Amino acid sequence: MYSEIVMDHFANPRNVGEIQNPDGLGQVGNPACGDMMAFYIKVDDNKLSDIKYKTFGCVAAIAVSSIVSEMANGKSLDEAKQISKKAAAEALGGLPKEKMHCSNLGAEALVKAIEDYESKN
Ligand code: FES
Secondary structure, three states: OOOHHHHHHHHOOOOEOOOOOOOEEEEEEEOOOOEEEEEEEEEEOOEEEEEEEEEEOOHHHHHHHHHHHHHHOOOEHHHHHOOOHHHHHHHOOOOOHHHHHHHHHHHHHHHHHHHHHHHHO
C-alpha cells in the first residue's frame, strides 16, 4: 500500500535528529492518532541551512518528515513555507487516502518552526 519511495524514506530517514539551540522549533501532534513531530531549523541569510526532526509516528509520518526536510533544505524561508502537504505526498509517490493527514503534520511542523524563528527575529 505504500510506494517504494515511502518505504525508502521510512527505512532510511534523511536528516533525522535534533539541533541544539535551533533558530526555530515547530511541534505538532495529531490527537486522533497520537503521532507527534518536532522540526528544528537553522537559518542563515534568510535560508534554511540545516533541518532536523524527531517524529514519533506511523510509516507515512516518518517518510513525510524525511521528504519535507529534503525539499526544504537550502530554500528561502518563503519558499519553504510554500511546501504543501500535497507536494510532500506527491514527492513520496503518493500516500494512501487514509494517510493523507500524516502529510499535514510535516508541512505544519516546518511552517511552525519558521514562524517560531520569525517571531524571535
Ligand atoms: Fe497519524 Fe500517520 S497515522 S500521522
